[in-house]
C-alpha cells in the first residue's frame with residue numbers, strides 16, 4: 601500500500617518543487633478558513649457575506665493556482681525526461697548515448713541510473729559495473745561486437 605502511494609506520488613508529483621507547491625496549496629487553503637477569525641482577533645470587522653465570500657472564493661483561487669503550477673511543473677518534468685530518454689538507447693540491458701553528430705559515445709552507461717560505467721580491469725572477461733550495483737550482461741571483450749550492432 602505504501603509502495604503504491606509512493607509510485608503514485610512519483611508520477612503525479614515527480615519533483616520536490618511540485619510537492620512543495622502541493623503542500624503549500626493545501627496548508628494555505630486550510631489557513632484561509634481561519635482567516636476571518638484571525639482578522640477578528642486583529643479587530644478587523646467583516647460582514648457575514650464578506651466572510652462567506654472569503655471562505656468560498658479564496659480557497660478556490662489558491663487551489664486553482666496551485667494546481668496550475670503543479671501541472672506546469674509536471675509537464676516540464678516529463679518533457680525533459682522524454683528528451684533525455686531519446687538521448688540514450690537501451691541495448692542488452694545497458695545504455696548507450698547518442699552523439700549529436702551521429703553515432704554513439706564509446707562508453708557503456710548504466711542500465712539503471714545511466715551513469716558512465718567502467719570495468720574493474722582491462723581483462724577480456726571483466727564486466728562493466730556501476731556504482732549503483734548494476735553489472736552489464738556482456739564483458740569488456742564483447743564491447744566492440746555490441747558497439748557495432750547498435751542501431752544507426
Ligand SMILES: [Zn+2]
Nearest residue numbers: 710713730732
Ligand atoms: Zn547505475
